[in-house]
Amino acid sequence: MCIEKQTIPPSQRMEDLISILDVLKALSSRHDAHEISFAFVEQVARILSVDRCSLVRVRDGQDEGHVLVSHENENFRDYVIELEKYPELITASQTGNVLIIDDETGHPLAQEVRGMLQQAGMASLFVFPLLRQNTGADTLMLRVARRHGTFTPRERSFLQTITEITAAMIGQAYLLESLQAANRHLEQLAITDGLTGVYNRRYFQERFEHEFARALRYHLPFSCVLFDIDDFKEINDTYGHLVGDEILKEVVELMIVCTRHVDILARYGGEEFVILLPQTNVQGALIEAERMREHMETHVFSKLPEDKKITISVGVAGLDPEIMNVSNDLLHAADLALYEAKSNGKNRVVVNENLKKE
16 A cells, blocks of 8 residues: 655645754764664654654564664664564555554554554554565564554655655664675674584684784794594494584583683684683693683593593693794694503693603
């Protein structure tokens, strides 16, 4: 349903034009989608003196809608509503038409919605579909309600004009944010291990090169911790690979608790993990590694019998600029220490103190 254009005196048309320019000016000074959307509903509510003004997103086939912004509170966002309580939103999204309900309307939904409006203390309602997104999956709508009085023909015409003008701007803002979020998600997937969620080996290597070069350049302490889950093949053989995967995820959760936010934890391969400790000497790395080993040894894993313990062997090495020229020198030193820990009975921490290089 389109709103019939009304004959409006020139003076009123000029006032409406000035109001539209005020809205556009308010929107142009905002940057992200939420700010633009809030500025829009805030200006509409101010110009028309309405009691409720919000932007609502409805997705086809869903029982819930999302109130993205409301003019009453700039911090209000993404509030979930049950659509069965808002039949006007369902109808407007399905038809793509403007929906107006007040005391004099003959709309088929009038009786059903009027009771809900009265319960909310509202007398009239205006719903305008701004645009459909994602190939028709989503509909973004302006919903305006008033406690007293109906919407005049001039107000209806103004609402249609301003929403048509600003729809593209709001839609582009939300589309841009969706694309940015998707890109961030893809970037995160590219640098993380799919099972455990920590950094993968490729990204670890990039960070390792950077942190190693930085430590050499500024003469900073820098350490590397390499650890391996003891007898992990036995876990897989006894309890199955699905349980083994859960163990790996639980091990990572324990490691995150034991490490600092500046440390870089990555899955190096299989059941082997590596931690980079910027600005940490080998003594500090040893303390952190021993804390991890003890935490692991005493932990009761959710997928294993209570008496079944998981232990780790840990190799620790610190940067020695006199003999280490590239990052692999430090990693190899930690690997030698890990091999020593495995050879000497497992479930222990070994610090590379000039272990013989192979």
